[in-house]
Amino acid sequence: MVLFMKDGLLLGICLMFAAGPAFGGAPVEPEGPLGPCVQTQGSPGGNATAAQARPPWGVEIATAFSEQEALEEFARIKQDHADLLGSFDPLVVEECDLHMGTKLQYSARVGMESREDADSLCAKLIAKGGACIVQKN
Template identity: 40%
Template sequence: MNLFACLKIGSELMTGGLLIVLIARAGGAHAEDAGEAVRTSLSGKQGSSSRNEIICLTMERSAADNDLPVEFFTRVIWQESRFNVMARSSAGAQGIAQFMPKTASSRGLLNPFDPFQSLPQSASYLRELKSQFGNFGLAAAAYNAGPGRVAQWLSGKKHLPAETIAYVRLVTGRTISQWTSNQSPSWDRPEIPKGVPCPALANLTRRADNESQIDSKAKMDSSVPIPKVSAWAPWGVQLLGDFSQAKVLTRYENLRQKYSVVLKDKDPLVVMTDGPSGRTRRYLARVAENSQQAAEQLCRRLQAVGGSCFVIQNS
């Protein structure tokens, strides 16, 4: 991030006090590391209320830019780092959003300790995970355990870590089994009212277990046409899943319209598999391809325009 970009963010989001720190720091260092000035100001030069205000404003903007409920995003970040911009985990995760170095690199995140870089990337990643897995509970699980691990769990190949099961409950107030049931809930918690500080919201995570009312009816857009289904092929590009075949087809059509440049002429292959409990059936929407190379090429094209996917061999 150059000096002018940093000052632009500052002028939009921050107090005058932080701008002074940024200018002084960047000027003294010949503007070589404005991000360091940001981290210095956040880690001790200001009071905690001012620091949290800056972080909250950045989180609110990042959530809005990615169509996330700001409360959900704040709960994730609070659970990850307690808003500590210099946090490091024993596993190697870094910064306020706790990106692993490999994930940060794959997303073009140059400095995970800079909240003005990492928070927008975190919100964008959560948006992609929700699109891939269908709801906020599974998106939270994938953020914690990785999308590959969650995909393997949904297909019955691996268990979820106990940490991830607890994480989903802390972040969403609901269990992972509720998020994977036939009547999986939508995010129906109220948004943060204007003027409510982030610390007040973060405290809600401690009471999440007592909150509740699950939306028992999945909402579907009846105006979206149901697509035809493609023939089987040995390789697939996995896109999404659901416990309702009609819903998974409707969601695929929404996805095809969103990424029409890649999926316009691609009909879905619907694969039926057992749900996590073994007592329910789950429907997976994939694009079938005749070779691994073709599937990987399609997945890369989709990722290049903002989509999420992974390649899998069809049974």
């Protein structure tokens, strides 16, 4: 029997039958739509930055599961790249990405009035070894 297991075809057939019960049934559908992201204990209910009028574009610099962590990471990166980010204040945006679970995420961004300005700042930051992504606010 061990000799037959070395044969790839036989091994594939064995694996197919072994996985059959796991994949043979009907797909399980969630009961109702996926729930929205939820706030956890210790996460603020809303913030003043999010309530203010936002520029239409943002250069996302840091993201975390707490607003404080996102701001701390933004401050660290701002210090490392003071020549580019020194004059900017962070804009905190609450995000709900169900691919990452149902906890809210907080993104610290630099607000920009145009996509071109956001792309330009992000490209300069990347050229200096930083990381960022341009997002619509």
